[in-house]
Amino acid sequence: MEKLIFISNDDGYSAEGIKQLAEMVRGYGDVFIVAPDSGRSGAGMSISSHNPVRNTFICHEDGTEEKGSLTVWACTGTPDDCAKMAFEKLLPRRPDLVLGGINHGDNCAVNAHYSGTMSIALEGCIKHVPSIAFSSGKTACDADFSYMREVVQKVVKMVLKEGLPIGVCLNVNVPDTNELKGLKICKMGMGDWHEEWQERDHPRGGKYYWIAGYYAPHDENDHESDTWAYEHGYVAVTPIQLDMTAYTAMEQLKKGLE
Amino acid sequence: MEKLIFISNDDGYSAEGIKQLAEMVRGYGDVFIVAPDSGRSGAGMSISSHNPVRNTFICHEDGTEEKGSLTVWACTGTPDDCAKMAFEKLLPRRPDLVLGGINHGDNCAVNAHYSGTMSIALEGCIKHVPSIAFSSGKTACDADFSYMREVVQKVVKMVLKEGLPIGVCLNVNVPDTNELKGLKICKMGMGDWHEEWQERDHPRGGKYYWIAGYYAPHDENDHESDTWAYEHGYVAVTPIQLDMTAYTAMEQLKKGLE
Numbered sequence: 067m068e069k070l071i072f073i074s075n076d077d078g079y080s081a082e083g084i085k086q087l088a089e090m091v092r093g094y095g096d097v098f099i100v101a102p103d104s105g106r107s108g109a110g111m112s113i114s115s116h117n118p119v120r121n122t123f124i125c126h127e128d129g130t131e132e133k134g135s136l137t138v139w140a141c142t143g144t145p146d147d148c149a150k151m152a153f154e155k156l157l158p159r160r161p162d163l164v165l166g167g168i169n170h171g172d173n174c175a176v177n178a179h180y181s182g183t184m185s186i187a188l189e190g191c192i193k194h195v196p197s198i199a200f201s202s203g204k205t206a207c208d209a210d211f212s213y214m215r216e217v218v219q220k221v222v223k224m225v226l227k228e229g230l231p232i233g234v235c236l237n238v239n240v241p242d243t244n245e246l247k248g249l250k251i252c253k254m255g256m257g258d259w260h261e262e263w264q265e266r267d268h269p270r271g272g273k274y275y276w277i278a279g280y281y282a283p284h285d286e287n288d289h290e291s292d293t294w295a296y297e298h299g300y301v302a303v304t305p306i307q308l309d310m311t312a313y314t315a316m317e318q319l320k321k322g323l324e
Numbered sequence: 325m326e327k328l329i330f331i332s333n334d335d336g337y338s339a340e341g342i343k344q345l346a347e348m349v350r351g352y353g354d355v356f357i358v359a360p361d362s363g364r365s366g367a368g369m370s371i372s373s374h375n376p377v378r379n380t381f382i383c384h385e386d387g388t389e390e391k392g393s394l395t396v397w398a399c400t401g402t403p404d405d406c407a408k409m410a411f412e413k414l415l416p417r418r419p420d421l422v423l424g425g426i427n428h429g430d431n432c433a434v435n436a437h438y439s440g441t442m443s444i445a446l447e448g449c450i451k452h453v454p455s456i457a458f459s460s461g462k463t464a465c466d467a468d469f470s471y472m473r474e475v476v477q478k479v480v481k482m483v484l485k486e487g488l489p490i491g492v493c494l495n496v497n498v499p500d501t502n503e504l505k506g507l508k509i510c511k512m513g514m515g516d517w518h519e520e521w522q523e524r525d526h527p528r529g530g531k532y533y534w535i536a537g538y539y540a541p542h543d544e545n546d547h548e549s550d551t552w553a554y555e556h557g558y559v560a561v562t563p564i565q566l567d568m569t570a571y572t573a574m575e576q577l578k579k580g581l582e
Contacts, residue, residue: 105373105374106373106374107373107374108370108371108372108373109368109370110367110368110369110370110371110404110443111368111369111370111437111438112366112367112368112369112370112402112438112440113366113368113438113535114366114535115363115364115365115366115535116363116364116365118524118532118533118534119521119532119533119534119535120526120530120531120532120533121531121533144370146368146438147535150517150520150521150535151521151533153520154519154520154521155521155523155533176450176566178568179369179446179566179568180369180370180371180404182370185368188437192434192516193516194516220581221581224580224581228580230573231570231572231573231576233514233570234570234573236577248582249581249582250582251574251577251578251581251582252569253567253569253571253574254566254567254568254569256491256566256567258450258451258452259408261412262408262411262412263377263408263409263412263413265413266376268378272378273378273379274376274377274378275376275377275378275379275409275413276376276377277371277372277373277377277405277408303577303581304569305569305570305571305573305574305577306568306569306570307568307569307570307573308434308437308512308514309511309512309514310436310437310512310564310565310568311510311511311512311562311563311564311565312489312491312492312563312564312565313511313563314489315488315489315492315563315565316509316511316563318489319494319509319561319563320509322482322486323478323479323482323507323509323561324506324507324508324509
């Protein structure tokens with residue numbers, strides 16, 4: 067049986083990033099997409115607790131000798147809903163690989179926490195399927211991601227062959243340059259956002275706010291961080307784990323609280 | 325100057341959990357609430373990328389000799405938006421402590437990833453302020469959380485006095501029992517959800533789905549997990565870190581990819 071690759075994203079099923087990612091990996095098996103019906107940037111691991119969710123079948127192409135089949139569904143829910151929906155209701159069998167992306171815009175550093183694309187990989191991780199989130203420095207709606215085909219195929223091939231440890235997925239960030247310096251295994255960068263809200267006047271009085279601002283890394287000179295690698299032309303590959311326990315803080319807390 | 329305690333949640337500013345939490349900690353300083361205008365369960369770290377956000381002033385009470393002032397704002401955004409809005413636009417000064425909760429329902433184990441209450445603590449952590457998420461096994465709208473007052477006050481007092489390491493916050497889960505066995509420092513439990521979607525017939529044709537199901541721990545017998553502690557009557561205190569890097573997977577990945 068062909069390998070089955072499940073893909074979702076947070077830019078919506080019709081985004082260039084997910085379409086181009088699907089074509090990059092169809093050589094490795096059948097591709098099944100369940101993705102939001104429109105953009106859901108910044109959705110994090112959110113799930114639709116307060117609203118019901120519906121699915122719409124978009125298209126199916128049979129496989130050929132060179133490439134696997136392609137099936138596409140749109141879902142009214144969050145990116146994480148899409149993954150949960152795919153696993154329980156839509157996928158024909160358990161997938162061999164879960165991919166998020168290609169995200170239009172990077173998800174380096176702590177920003178992975180806000181990312182719907184990353185949530186796809188984390189949900190795959192919860193379900194014990196090797197999972198990878200791909201993000202690009204290109205943000206345009208009509209972006210051409212072909213410059214990262216080799217990177218995507220290299221990482222996907224490795225993960226399909228070797229797997230990943232249970233509870234670990236990958237966050238892959240590819241800067242927008244035609245002179246990629248190669249892959250670098252990194253740690254999650256630390257930093258914070260500034261001027262996060264743009265204030266506007268509402269036509270009927272009062273203020274409203276758009277989230278915006280700029281990200282300022284706290285570890286600009288730390289060559290191990292994904293931010294540094296990404297800013298210096300490397301493909302930043304950050305292994306991310308589900309287990310967020312701060313093991314190093316446990317002893318101190320035991321003294322203070324137990 | 326009085327200590328300033330910022331509180332938010334994902335059940336909304338009018339939920340019993342946040343109201344009762346505010347009263348439990350007013351003895352330690354001024355309390356400032358910016359919370360969603362209605363329920364946002366399962367919001368994770370989501371931010372409102374696609375919609376603008378508005379704020380509504382709800383009320384203010386001056387402080388007395390015994391307790392600090394109380395200020396409440398409602399926000400149309402996600403829990404994490406509330407934290408970002410508070411820090412940049414609403415708080416009178418940088419807070420000394422960030423609290424999420426009291427959540428109506430627990431946020432043990434990997435479910436912390438889906439939790440809007442936890443996102444408050446993680447955002448506080450990003451902003452280098454000591455942060456704690458409190459959740460209870462009680463889920464009723466009119467729940468009485470007074471049984472956990474001592475626990476809340478003990479943890480808050482310790483954190484106000486000792487602080488927490490940068491990048492580390494606390495996830496505190498209090499089971500619904502009047503015979504709490506004490507505090508236990510735990511690690512994040514692992515597990516997965518099953519039967520995640522309840523299917524219904526739409527009145528105009530087709531299906532729609534509500535997220536539901538049951539959580540099945542993978543580590544039922546691991547006495548170090550927060551799930552075990554919580555299920556056995558302990559207050560589960562899990563230190564959570566922002567940095568999700570899977571350091572143990574880095575060497576293997578370097579061999580495979582670099």
